[in-house]
Amino acid sequence: MKKSSLIFRIPKLYSLGIRLLYFGACVRLKNMVGKDKKVFEPACGYGRIKKYLDPSCTYSGIDLNENFVNYGRKNGLDLKVGDILKKENYQESDIIILSDILHHLSVENIKKLVSIASKFAKEKVVIIEPIFVDVASGKNVFSKFLAKFFSWVDYDGINKIEKWFSRKDYDILFEELKQKNNFSKMNIAFFNHHYFIESYL
Numbered sequence: 345m346k347k348s349s350l351i352f353r354i355p356k357l358y359s360l361g362i363r364l365l366y367f368g369a370c371v372r373l374k375n376m377v378g379k380d381k382k383v384f385e386p387a388c389g390y391g392r393i394k395k396y397l398d399p400s401c402t403y404s405g406i407d408l409n410e411n412f413v414n415y416g417r418k419n420g421l422d423l424k425v426g427d428i429l430k431k432e433n434y435q436e437s438d439i440i441i442l443s444d445i446l447h448h449l450s451v452e453n454i455k456k457l458v459s460i461a462s463k464f465a466k467e468k469v470v471i472i473e474p475i476f477v478d479v480a481s482g483k484n485v486f487s488k489f490l491a492k493f494f495s496w497v498d499y500d501g502i503n504k505i506e507k508w509f510s511r512k513d514y515d516i517l518f519e520e521l522k523q524k525n526n527f528s529k530m531n532i533a534f535f536n537h538h539y540f541i542e543s544y545l
């Protein structure tokens with residue numbers, strides 16, 4: 345398999361890049377998740393999301409990037425190496441967070457991931473996705489160039505990014521996920537060019 349891009353090899357570089365992209369938006373997670381919750385994050389990277397949770401919450405995660413998992417473990421986090429598409433790697437939790445992972449997957453695997461997550465989450469599945477990537481979804485030369493550039497920078501060494509979603513694609517996808525997984529309610533919010541979606545069970 346081709347080597348991942350540099351950001352997925354150097355956790356500190358990933359951290360710097362992601363902080364510039366989110367620009368503080370993740371602070372909202374504290375309210376979305378609440379207190380005393382058991383939180384599980386498939387595709388957790390090195391567990392950067394943990395710092396946005398209330399200290400009363402427990403947090404664990406799985407990821408296939410051993411380098412990231414080891415880095416998070418060294419920082420005291422409960423992370424394991426594991427495939428997010430295998431349900432035996434999941435733990436029943438109050439809240440499951442899927443942060444910055446959907447756009448890495450094929451539509452088929454997105455559906456599989458959210459279906460597994462919705463079976464293991466008791467309260468809700470929180471999805472975070474970048475919106476600004478819609479500039480790479482067009483058919484013009486500039487969009488095609490950006491699509492190639494984003495796919496190169498965001499290559500995690502596991503998934504080849506097949507398509508960049510437009511806002512309309514995301515709207516259709518979220519509605520389909522809501523119907524298929526019987527979410528009772530879906531709150532969709534936008535902060536600093538990212539979707540923050542609370543899908544209630």
Ligand SMILES: C[S@@+](CC[C@H](N)C(=O)[O-])C[C@H]1O[C@@H](n2cnc3c(N)ncnc32)[C@H](O)[C@@H]1O
Nearest residue numbers: 387388389407408409426427428443444500502
């Ligand atoms: C953009 S990072 C997001 C990391 C973290 N959720 C965050 O918000 O910082 C995507 C992560 O998904 C992981 N990943 C991709 N496919 C996976 C799979 N099938 N099983 C486990 N991890 C996977 C990659 O290793 C990478 O760490």
